[in-house]
Structure formats: structure tokens, C-alpha cells
Amino acid sequence: MSTALYPGTFDPITFGHLDILERALKLFDKIIITIAINPSKQPLFSMDERVDLIHKVLLERNIDKNVTVEGFEGLLVNFALKKNVHAIIRGLRAVSDFEYELQMALMNRRLADKVNTVFMMPHEKYTYLNSTIVKEVSKLGGDVSNFVPDVVKQALENKLS
Ligand code: COA
Numbered sequence: 224m225s226t227a228l229y230p231g232t233f234d235p236i237t238f239g240h241l242d243i244l245e246r247a248l249k250l251f252d253k254i255i256i257t258i259a260i261n262p263s264k265q266p267l268f269s270m271d272e273r274v275d276l277i278h279k280v281l282l283e284r285n286i287d288k289n290v291t292v293e294g295f296e297g298l299l300v301n302f303a304l305k306k307n308v309h310a311i312i313r314g315l316r317a318v319s320d321f322e323y324e325l326q327m328a329l330m331n332r333r334l335a336d337k338v339n340t341v342f343m344m345p346h347e348k349y350t351y352l353n354s355t356i357v358k359e360v361s362k363l364g365g366d367v368s369n370f371v372p373d374v375v376k377q378a379l380e381n382k383l384s
Pocket of ligand 1: 231237238243261264298316326328330331349352354355
């Protein structure tokens with residue numbers, strides 16, 4: 224059974240993340256969404272809230288059998304090795320993502336040679352999307368239903384109102 228990690232901050236999960244996830248499910252039997260800590264970010268949602276939101280979205284999409292969600296602290300490659308998983312999925316939205324992603328992928332490979340990063344491109348309609356912009360639009364009263372599932376939209380409204 225082939226398994227991959229899909230790491231990120233997921234604050235919150237968007238349709239862009241789900242697009243990558245659904246593409247990755249065509250390549251791997253099982254995906255572990257790994258909510259990791261990016262030390263330079265101050266998330267709006269707690270770890271438990273992000274796990275809970277993702278669970279609800281997976282259930283709604285009926286992909287909860289093949290996808291699990293875990294939060295962790297520490298190095299991503301250590302988590303991968305502990306789980307005996309040797310593939311990390313990352314989305315590349317635009318050329319601007321490339322340098323940062325290359326640096327992370329090479330550092331991760333240096334730390335654990337058998338863990339490889341697999342880059343996937345989301346649908347072009349999501350290339351401009353990120354979690355920060357969605358939070359900003361929601362906070363200012365804009366409609367985010369084209370960018371996030373309903374349950375996330377509701378959670379944003381509750382949090383930001
Ligand atoms: N569609 C839409 N938006 C997307 C997307 C997609 N397919 N893929 C990523 N994004 C957005 C995210 O919403 C996020 O937006 P934000 O910056 O506004 O929050 C941004 O792109 C990038 O986020 P993400 O993919 O979540 O990466 P990240 O930079 O927040 O997280 C970690 C990187 C968590 C994977 C990395 O810090 C990590 O591995 N941490 C663990 C510690 C570690 O091992 N460090 C050493 C790394 S070499």
C-alpha cells in the first residue's frame with residue numbers, strides 16, 4: 224500500500240488544498256494530511272480546530288477512508304520516518320512558490336535521503352489562492368464560498384465576526 228504525507232499549515236484548508244489532495248489520491252492509496260508547525264506563522268485556528276475542520280471536510284467528500292489527519296511538532300522528515308512514509312506531497316501554484324519549495328525539499332532530502340518530495344500542480348483556478356487571502360476576504364465580509372467548503376466558511380465567520 225503506497226502512502227504519502229501531505230503537510231502544511233492548513234489555516235484553514237481551502238479548495239486549492241483539496242484539489243491537490245484529490246490528485247494525490249490518484250497516485251497513492253493513502254494520504255496522511257500532516258498539520259505541521261511553520262515557526263513563522265501565527266495560525267488563526269488551533270491545531271484541534273484545524274484537525275476537526277479537515278475531518279468534517281473529508282467525511283463530506285467521502286474520502287475519509289483513504290485520508291487521515293494528524294498534527295505534529297518537530298521535523299517533518301522525522302514524522303515521515305516514524306510513519307515509514309517516504310513521499311511528501313507539495314503543491315506548486317506558481318513560479319513564485321518554487322524557490323521556497325526547492326529549498327525545503329532539498330533540506331528534507333539532506334536530512335533523510337529516502338524521503339522524496341513529489342510536486343503537484345493544482346488546477347489553474349486555484350493558483351492565486353492561499354489561506355491568508357481567504358481569511359482576509361472573510362474578515363472584511365466578502366463571500367469565500369468559491370474558495371473553501373461551507374463548514375470552513377462557517378468556522379471563519381464564527382471566528383472572525
Ligand atoms: N491551493 C491553495 N493554497 C495553497 C495550496 C494550494 N494547493 N498549497 C499551499 N497553499 C497556501 C497555503 O494556504 C499557505 O497559505 P498562507 O501562507 O497564507 O498560510 C501557503 O500556500 C503555503 O502554505 P503551506 O503549504 O501550508 O506551507 P507552509 O509554508 O505553511 O508550511 C511546512 C510548510 C509546515 C510544511 C514546513 O514549515 C514544515 O515542514 N514544518 C515542519 C518543521 C520542519 O520540518 N522544518 C524544516 C523544513 S525544511
